[in-house]
Amino acid sequence: MSLLTQALEKIDYWISHSQSWHANHIRSSPVYRNLPGLEREMIELYSEEFQFRFSEEIYELYQWHDGGMLFII
Numbered sequence: 001m002s003l004l005t006q007a008l009e010k011i012d013y014w015i016s017h018s019q020s021w022h023a024n025h026i027r028s029s030p031v032y033r034n035l036p037g038l039e040r041e042m043i044e045l046y047s048e049e050f051q052f053r054f055s056e057e058i059y060e061l062y063q064w065h066d067g068g069m070l071f072i073i
Contacts, residue, residue: 004057008064037063 001009015023026032043062047054 002060004060005064008061012065035065037065039063 015026017023040059040063043054043059
């Protein structure tokens with residue numbers, strides 16, 4: 001597991017388990033979506049559609065979660 005994935009797991013755990021105002025606010029936000037990651041093949045389809053090569057970090061991010069929850073942080 002890379003350092004990026006480890007850090008994301010810690011953030012996800014905090015959002016899921018913390019009773020702080022901030023974590024509750026994130027969980028109750030209409031934009032908060034804790035969705036599973038995408039398959040690499042799906043990410044590559046998006047990459048082709050945008051005619052852009054994503055970095056490995058982007059692949060890792062979207063394989064971990066779809067990225068939706070990160071917009072609220």
